[in-house]
Amino acid sequence: MPSAHPPLPCHRLKERALWARGIIQALEPYGKTVRDLPADLHEYGSSDDLSLRHISQTDMNRLWYVAATLSGDECFGLRMGQNFTSSIMQLLTLTAQSSETAGATIQRIIRFIQVFSTQVQVYSVEEEHYLTAYFEPKGAAHPLQIEALVARCVHSWRYLVTGGLPLVVEVRLSGDSERRMDCERLLGTRVRLGSKRVSIRLNMAALQARLPTSDAFLLKRLEASLEDMLEDLPNVDFAEQVKQRIRVLLSEKDISEELVAQPFNVSPRHLRRKLSEACTTYEKLLDEVRMELAIKLIQENRLNLGRIAFELGFLDPSSFTRAFRRWTSMSPTAFREQTFAGHRQSPVLS
Secondary structure (H helix, E strand, O other), X not given: OOOOOOOOOOOOOEEEHHHHHHHHHHOHHHOXXXXXXXXXXXXXXXXXXXXXXXXXXXXXXXXXXXXXXXXXXXXXXXXXXXXXOOHHHHHHHHHHHHOOEHHHHHHHHHHHHHHOOOOXXXXXXXXXXXXXXXXXXXXXXXXXXXXXXXXXXXXXXXXXXXXXXXOXXXXXXXXXXXXXXXXXXXXXOEEEOOOOOEEEEEEHHHHOOEOOOOOHHHHXXXXXXXXXXXXXXXXXXXXXXXXXHHHHHHHOOXXXXXXXXXXXXXXXHHHHXXXXXXXXXXXXXXXXXXXXXXXXXXXXXXXXXXXXXXXXXXXXXXXXXXXXXXXXXXXXXXXXXXXXXXXXXXXXXX
């Protein structure tokens, strides 16, 4: 089963609450209900209109972790994605079907996929015979969330087959190869596991074929609606770029707000203003990066805790321990012992 990310407090990276409801509904065939979830997540199983509500990436990761544990299904994300739909996804599908060609459809899905899920960025790379769509997680999106999105796309793109040419050639996922046959049965195409980057490989010849469902009149109006939805989304991309700059400076052991602002050609004061617009601060981003790296370094088990504290820029191990307790409610030592004892329980759920 894809490993669960530790619950990270990326509160600005919010997902549509409809995804939470979709996960809860996907648990029903396993005999599980909303009552099996932590109490603070029960609200997402209600029948209320959730279209305007959002859930933090932290709680999304918790929900995926619990769902994977309750179902015991290593393909839970793929199954959920195949069956999950919403009015937003139906709008995207209708836009796809109204496009001129299958290739134009894929590019529109790539452009507008964030109105369906904010947890991923999709980009494409062209080769001689193939176009590969890469699914890059934002923040610390759970691996099952990415698999669900891939399954949803594969399911939708099946209907774009024209002239007898299969559009989807191969899907590349992370994880071990033991579940390959189950993945292939679910997705209906060749699957390669153990990949560093999740992607869908598409047939270039099929992308050039015109779609019999194309509708320029409808497409123009659908695109306008999707553009409006994109504009309403919070701009978190700048914050993620700043986080990447912080990672680089931390690795070089030379970090300050001035150095972080430098490649963006802004003053530290302007940097703070732009981050405020993304609902965060420099201090919060530095804290997030340190936490992510701390968990990663402990899980890699190559450095002792004192060296990890030094690598992350803490003045002494005790400062690192206090910060780690704030992040996970555990000491670094207890977290390391739990990790390598094979415990599956998340610190936030304990």
